[in-house]
């Protein structure tokens with residue numbers, strides 16, 4: 001489930017152009033999840049998960065669900081380490097997948113001196129540093145690229161970060177302040193943990 005919100009029923013013509021701040025009053029994400037649970041019974045679906053769920057919305061979902069989400073896909077990068085959410089997900093055995101692990105397009109993280117220094121020492125790109133940090137922290141990382149060289153390198157050139165390097169990247173949020181890159185306006189609070 002991509003977002004913890006419900007949009008009014010759309011039409012093929014209007015799809016993607018809806019007013020995203022309008023909710024369907026007769027439906028909520030627990031209803032959607034109940035329908036998704038039925039898919040497992042068909043045998044065509046092996047696992048179901050959510051995205052952009054906060055601890056508040058996960059708690060709400062866990063109160064009514066039969067199947068605990070296999071995964072919660074959320075933005076996680078050094079300036080948004082999501083510690084509260086990660087702790088909650090670990091406690092409930094929900095795997096975290098990091099979208100935007102490089103900070104998205106126009107990311108300033110690639111130019112960060114700490115990230116660059118580790119990259120130089122390791123002989124890899126800043127992207128590899130950011131991805132290696134995420135993997136070492138325990139989440140899956142899903143970087144996006146349309147550049148074949150970067151796609152290959154993002155997969156191939158990551159490395160096992162040592163504790164000191166992890167700590168240096170961990171400290172960035174305190175030094176630079178927190179930043180969420182992906183902030184759509186749904187007309188309601190979805191990022192309760194920020």
Ligand SMILES: NC(=O)c1ccc[n+]([C@@H]2O[C@H](COP(=O)([O-])OP(=O)(O)OC[C@H]3O[C@@H](n4cnc5c(N)ncnc54)[C@H](OP(=O)(O)O)[C@@H]3O)[C@@H](O)[C@H]2O)c1
Nearest residue numbers: 051099100101102103104105127142143144145146147150
């Ligand atoms: N569940 C959700 O709500 C949600 C929301 C947002 C995104 N996502 C998913 O998460 C994935 C990634 O997120 P994202 O695209 O927002 O952010 P991202 O992967 O953090 O950043 C992508 C940007 O980084 C550049 N890039 C990729 N590899 C690089 C490298 N090694 N060095 C320097 N720049 C590099 C890409 O440019 P080039 O293409 O030119 O390489 C692109 O501009 C996507 O598959 C997306 O579908 C999910």
